Amino acid sequence: xxxxxxxxxxxxxxxxxxxxxxxxxxxxxxxxxxxxxxxxxxxxxxxxxxxxxxxxxxxxxxxxxxxxxxxxxxxxxxxxxxxxxxxxxxxxxxxxxxxxxxxxxxxxxxxxxxxxxxxxxxxxxxxxxxxxxxxxxxxxxxxxxxxxxxxxxxxxxxxxxxxxxxxxxxxxxxxxxxxxxxxxxxxxxxxxxxxxxxxxxxxxxxxxxxxxxxxxxxx
Amino acid sequence: xxxxxxxxxxxxxxxxxxxxxxxxxxxxxxxxxxxxxxxxxxxxxxxxxxxxxxxxxxxxxxxxxxxxxxxxxxxxxxxxxxxxxxxxxxxxxxxxxxxxxxxxxxxxxxxxxxxxxxxxxxxxxxxxxxxxxxxxxxxxxxxxxxxxxxxxxxxxxxxxxxxxxxxxxxxxxxxxxxxxxxxxxxxxxxxxxxxxxxxxxxxxxxxxxxxxxxxxxxxxxxxxxxxxxxxxxxxxxxxxxxxxxxxxxxxxxxx
Numbered sequence: 162x163x164x165x166x167x168x169x170x171x172x173x174x175x176x177x178x179x180x181x182x183x184x185x186x187x188x189x190x191x192x193x194x195x196x197x198x199x200x201x202x203x204x205x206x207x208x209x210x211x212x213x214x215x216x217x218x219x220x221x222x223x224x225x226x227x228x229x230x231x232x233x234x235x236x237x238x239x240x241x242x243x244x245x246x247x248x249x250x251x252x253x254x255x256x257x258x259x260x261x262x263x264x265x266x267x268x269x270x271x272x273x274x275x276x277x278x279x280x281x282x283x284x285x286x287x288x289x290x291x292x293x294x295x296x297x298x299x300x301x302x303x304x305x306x307x308x309x310x311x312x313x314x315x316x317x318x319x320x321x322x323x324x325x326x327x328x329x330x331x332x333x334x335x336x337x338x339x340x341x342x343x344x345x346x347x348x349x350x351x352x353x354x355x356x357x358x359x360x361x362x363x364x365x366x367x368x369x370x371x372x373x374x375x376x377x378x379x380x
Numbered sequence: 381x382x383x384x385x386x387x388x389x390x391x392x393x394x395x396x397x398x399x400x401x402x403x404x405x406x407x408x409x410x411x412x413x414x415x416x417x418x419x420x421x422x423x424x425x426x427x428x429x430x431x432x433x434x435x436x437x438x439x440x441x442x443x444x445x446x447x448x449x450x451x452x453x454x455x456x457x458x459x460x461x462x463x464x465x466x467x468x469x470x471x472x473x474x475x476x477x478x479x480x481x482x483x484x485x486x487x488x489x490x491x492x493x494x495x496x497x498x499x500x501x502x503x504x505x506x507x508x509x510x511x512x513x514x515x516x517x518x519x520x521x522x523x524x525x526x527x528x529x530x531x532x533x534x535x536x537x538x539x540x541x542x543x544x545x546x547x548x549x550x551x552x553x554x555x556x557x558x559x560x561x562x563x564x565x566x567x568x569x570x571x572x573x574x575x576x577x578x579x580x581x582x583x584x585x586x587x588x589x590x591x592x593x594x595x596x597x598x599x600x601x602x603x604x605x606x607x608x609x610x611x612x613x614x615x616x617x618x619x620x621x622x623x624x625x626x627x628x629x630x631x632x633x634x635x
Contacts, residue, residue: 168472245471246470246471249466249468249471250464250465250466250468251468251469251470251471253430253464253468254462254464254468254470256430257428257429257430257457257460257462257540258457258458258460258462258481258482258485258486259453259454259456259457259458259486260485
């Protein structure tokens with residue numbers, strides 16, 4: 162079981178770091194540029210660019226937007242890998258041997274995805290860093306202004322809120338795609354269909370739970 | 381020995397098994413034959429405990445499966461080896477890891493002991509140098525042999541094979557048939573094979589159960605399948621020109 166958990170950590174968590182880092186850095190930059198370009202009133206201080214970037218990245222972009230992307234990457238991987246095992250009778254083979262297939266296949270993924278907040282923490286850091294790079298190289302404000310904005314009115318609970326959301330999303334990302342893979346019927350074509358369905362449902366549930374959690378924790 | 385008494389299984393309105401009774405003896409290769417859709421796979425899945433029949437009982441060496449506790453069922457399952465139609469090898473594991481898998485799951489053997497046993501069974505199925513290959517790198521015949529090795533590695537008492545020859549050329553199919561029979565003799569297992577391959581019937585059919593429309597239409601051995609008057613069996617057995625010729629020759633020889 163330990164080997165399976167480490168393998169799933171490698172596949173699901175470590176394997177996602179590259180794409181998460183790339184997207185976070187550049188989307189952080191885009192958020193900064195758009196915020197800066199929309200502040201046309203000279204009375205609004207430039208450090209608000211950093212503030213807005215931090216809030217956007219920590220509250221929504223990193224936990225929710227990255228989770229939707231992960232529903233496509235990790236979710237499809239989970240559904241197709243378990244679905245292929247169903248199609249090729251590998252799950253039947255486990256059951257004939259008397260092995261609890263759900264426990265054997267889903268539990269390691271569930272445990273691996275508990276490290277997902279680590280991925281989102283990196284996304285938060287790189288999003289803010291990307292914003293800083295865009296801000297300085299685009300000439301929208303000074304480094305000092307940006308850092309002042311990033312540090313301004315920081316509410317630690319916002320991080321707690323983001324991490325609670327992330328943990329809930331991690332559970333959703335591990336379970337819904339596993340369900341769709343495990344209970345699929347048919348052949349190779351149905352594996353593809355199951356992956357698509359799993360992505361749609363995972364995204365829907367993430368968006369809905371995002372709304373409910375935000376209402377519960379922030380309002 | 382596996383004793384099946386009057387089992388019935390339905391899916392919705394469709395009754396797939398309509399009261400089948402038979403006995404599969406220890407140390408024999410027992411074949412379940414019949415056309416596609418006759419209920420062979422459902423029958424095998426009932427024997428394996430993957431489907432639960434609505435009526436009837438299945439006994440393994442006198443123990444009725446449905447009366448067993450969860451722990452007893454788990455113990456029984458560890459005594460079962462299964463060769464699936466598509467081999468069902470784990471893609472993410474090497475051949476060696478696939479074969480070692482039941483040992484890792486059900487025994488407390490040391491790595492050296494497991495390795496020794498894996499080497500032995502891979503040699504037994506004539507795959508002495510395939511340890512580090514992945515299933516995708518092996519041919520269909522090799523995959524079947526790995527599946528047999530995995531099925532027997534934990535010295536099972538019961539071996540089930542679902543169409544072990546499907547997708548194989550006739551020569552490889554005979555090699556697989558003979559391997560299953562040799563292993564059955566060697567380990568004195570109760571072996572049940574689902575097949576619609578008449579070559580298998582003639583090679584290893586020590587006991588044959590013929591299913592038709594969910595019913596047992598005939599049972600016997602390879603020696604008397606040629607002599608039966610059962611129309612359903614003769615239609616099935618002599619559906620190919622080759623076997624029609626064999627029958628003619630057999631009749632001429634015995635006249």
